[in-house]
Amino acid sequence: MENFIGASQLKDQVSLVSLLSRLGHEPLRKSGGELFYLSMLRSNDTEPSFCVNETLGVWYDHGNGQGGDLIDFARAYWKELDFPQLLQKISEVCNITIDYQHPQQSERKSRPRLKAIKLPNYKIEEIKPLGNNQVLTNYLMSRGVWGVANDQLKEIYYYVEDEKQLRKHYFAIGWLNQFKGWELRNKYFKGCLGKKTLTIILGDPLKLAVFEGYMNYLSWKRYHQEAAHTVICLNSLVNLPQAISASGTYPEISLYLDHDQAGREATAAFLNRLPYATDASSIYEGFNDYNDKLKCDLKSTGKLRHETSPAASTGMHKGSNS
Numbered sequence: 001m002e003n004f005i006g007a008s009q010l011k012d013q014v015s016l017v018s019l020l021s022r023l024g025h026e027p028l029r030k031s032g033g034e035l036f037y038l039s040m041l042r043s044n045d046t047e048p049s050f051c052v053n054e055t056l057g058v059w060y061d062h063g064n065g066q067g068g069d070l071i072d073f074a075r076a077y078w079k080e081l082d083f084p085q086l087l088q089k090i091s092e093v094c095n096i097t098i099d100y101q102h103p104q105q106s107e108r109k110s111r112p113r114l115k116a117i118k119l120p121n122y123k124i125e126e127i128k129p130l131g132n133n134q135v136l137t138n139y140l141m142s143r144g145v146w147g148v149a150n151d152q153l154k155e156i157y158y159y160v161e162d163e164k165q166l167r168k169h170y171f172a173i174g175w176l177n178q179f180k181g182w183e184l185r186n187k188y189f190k191g192c193l194g195k196k197t198l199t200i201i202l203g204d205p206l207k208l209a210v211f212e213g214y215m216n217y218l219s220w221k222r223y224h225q226e227a228a229h230t231v232i233c234l235n236s237l238v239n240l241p242q243a244i245s246a247s248g249t250y251p252e253i254s255l256y257l258d259h260d261q262a263g264r265e266a267t268a269a270f271l272n273r274l275p276y277a278t279d280a281s282s283i284y285e286g287f288n289d290y291n292d293k294l295k296c297d298l299k300s301t302g303k304l305r306h307e308t309s310p311a312a313s314t315g316m317h318k319g320s321n322s
Contacts, residue, residue: 010070010071010090010096011057011069011070013094013096014070014090014096015054015057015070016052016057016058016059016069016070016073017052017054019070019073019093019094020040020052022093022094023093025037025038025040027048027052028048029048031188034051034052034053034054034188034189035051036048036049036050036051036052037050037052038050039061039063039064040077041061041063041064041066041076041077042061042063042064045063049061049062049063050062050063051188051189053191055160055162055168056122056160057069057070058191059072059073060189060190060191063260064258064260064261064263065212065213065237065258065260065262065263066236066237066238066262067191068196068236068238070090072236072238074086074089074090121161122158122161122193123158123159123161124156124157124158124182124193125157125158125159125169126157127154127156127157128154128155128157129151129155130149130153130155130173132155133155133171135171135186135187136155136171136172139173139185139186140153140173142187143215143219143291143294143295144219144222144291144295144298145215145218145219145222145291145294147222148218148221148222148225149173152175152176152201153173153174153175154173154174154175155172155173155174156171156172156173156174156184156193157169157170158170158193170189171186172184172185172189172191173185173186174193175199175214176199177194177195177197177198177199177235178197178199178200179194179196179197180194181195181196181197182194183196183199183214183235185214185215192235196235196236196238196239197239197242198232198233198234198242198243198246199214199233199235200230200232200233200246201217201230201231201232201233202230203228203229203230203231204228204230205249205250206250206251206252207228207229207230207250207252207254208229208230208231208232208247208252208253208254209227209229209230209231209232209254209256210231210232210234210243210247210253210255210256210257211231211232211233211234211256211290212233212234212256212257212258212263212266212289213233213234213235213289214233214235215291216256216289216290217231217233218291219289219290219291219293219294220256220290222294223294229254230250232246237262237263237266240266240270243270244269244270244273244274247270247274247277248274251276252278253274253276253278254277254278254280255267255270255271255277255278255280255281256280256281256283256289256290257270257279258281258288258289259281259284259287259288259289260288263281263288263289267279267281
């Protein structure tokens with residue numbers, strides 16, 4: 001409980017952009033309220049692919065598919081530290097003193113050098129079925145998963161209100177996680193409304209398929225439309241321990257994690273805990289993930305161009321409100 005209070009205070013007092021600046025990382029460009037950095041989590045980044053949404057206080061690294069909030073970044077940046085050490089490290093870097101034993105008393109005594117930042121409020125304005133927003137439809141088509149994007153995916157329309165009560169309106173593809181939070185994706189953003197955790201899609205109680213992201217699950221589903229496995233989508237590698245714990249009752253487990261360093265380490269950790277599981281990622285050998293393979297296969301046959309063409313989009317949305 002004490003660590004939770006400390007983490008909450010840090011999120012209120014430290015912005016992710018400020019932490020990155022203190023660590024010596026500055027954005028190379030800004031687009032639509034989002035800042036883009038050379039990834040500090042990878043050594044091979046040559047184009048700015050680490051994105052920070054200042055309003056939401058979240059980040060996403062397009063190079064490895066990781067993302068999250070301030071604490072998630074600290075976990076990825078200082079992998080060798082445990083949770084209390086991470087909180088202490090953030091406090092030291094940002095010159096903030098927090099007494100984890102008496103957090104309320106510490107608030108009165110300490111004077112953080114960083115301006116306190118109120119976490120933005122959000123409100124979901126409307127949830128619609130797929131097919132009402134051409135931009136989101138085109139996004140799913142560009143990923144090659146429109147045909148298998150079923151009722152588990154919705155169009156989420158929401159606004160974010162900052163500390164000045166200024167509202168910005170957004171829309172994204174969304175699906176529910178186990179805490180009833182909405183995991184969000186569009187062409188430019190990856191985030192979560194609510195508490196982030198796994199998404200579990202119940203199916204065969206004997207067969208389990210595990211994916212890092214929902215788009216990879218949908219890509220697998222396109223190749224295996226008759227498969228009835230139970231599915232776990234991590235939504236973030238931060239949720240790997242929960243995924244391993246939730247997988248223990250399944251006698252047959254197939255792992256479809258990414259082929260980057262983080263994904264391979266996650267696969268190794270999974271197999272270390274549940275050695276009878278199978279690393280099934282060889283099916284997309286030569287690609288980073290299942291969706292990359294799908295897009296390549298569709299492109300090579302000309303199907304991806306057809307699916308993303310204006311004519312195809314119109315045809316698939318006949319009768320919709322778009």
